[in-house]
Amino acid sequence: MSDPPAPVGERLVAGDERALEECYQRYGPAVRGYLRRFVPPPDVDDVLQDTFLDVWRCRGQLDPGRRFEPWLFAIARRRAIDSLRRRRGVVDVAVVRDLMGEDGDQLAEQLAWAAEVRAALAQMPAEQREAIELAYFGQLTQREIAERLGIPLGTVKARVSRGLRRLATLMEGRAL
């Protein structure tokens, strides 16, 4: 089972040599998913790399008492904006507006929150995580989950219920 998300930021600030890789493995897919909404496909991996280089270079600016994910996504957003500014040729005005405007800021914050949720789910027992992912990300009913997994409906109910209780505890216990 992986460590809780918050210590990743704390260990990063402390200069833990493994924290950056852990951070990349945990949040890299979500950051890449954010970047490819705005950055032209050939540039996505370069901007992803720049983002995590910045995370390491700027780790001294991270307040360990604050949530790590919004800080990470703010860096990704800044790097995406830099990338569009540097890009030669035509860049869709709507893409730039969506990224740089208030909506872009809000989306980064929402995806940071989603990344926190995913990180919290990763700490949960696999059976509870699986049931919750199918219910809320796969949009299946509990009966459909029971059929898909070949388990009794009551077992699904118990797993989802325990998982939600645990998730609420994890999310409410996090830094502001």
Next chain:
Amino acid sequence: MTYAEPAHIADELPALLAGELTREQTLAVAAHLRRCPECQEELVSMVVAAGTLRAAARAEQAPAAWPGFPPLASTPPSSAPVLENPENVPPETVPASPDWLRRIPRRGPARWSPRQRLVALAAAVVIAAGAVAAGLGLSASGPPVLNQAALRPLQAPAGASGAVTVTAASGARQVQVTTADLPDPGQGHFYEVWLLDPATLKMMPMGALAPSGQTTFAVAAGLMAGYSAVDISLQANNGNPAHSAVSVLRGTLRAN
């Protein structure tokens, strides 16, 4: 339902919030909730968690501004891939530990776990073997090796691995695919090998594959030239010839 059975009520709350209870069940749960402070407290937790999950799912499904790219997908649990869901698209993935990440200067060398050392050693052996074979233009006991790559896990467990070797055979190409430690695909499912062009997402199916073992496919040299990666997918045996969007292993061939 009585106050002495709070756990049973708690288990019904997610279905209540999702609108999955019948009228009678909804009324029974409501009646219990009105008189049970313990379950009211449970309800608060459930509302917070369910709302959080809905917000996360909605953020991940927001449409991409860049045209032609799907929204960030939900991650299907590895033990139960959501194959039949037509809206399911492959989850966002990144290389497990890319070279640039390892080159970032830090305090002293990174400490790797025994598993990471093993994977790195295996990758080094594949790369070294490829370099030697490419340099000599032949393999130890067979036709000239033209290309090879390690297959790395995407939606497969971290321990799963594979390798692909391309050799020349009288104007054609022999694509030898080796896999190890892929999980049993389960009843009604199988693994399939694809040639892939990552730039255009053009794909060509090659054939079925065992979870562990070696299979060789013959491809015309001209056809092979249009592809630069090999993808292993988990397919449902439902007659649909399209890629399932569940990629378990993938490797990029060296540019020739």
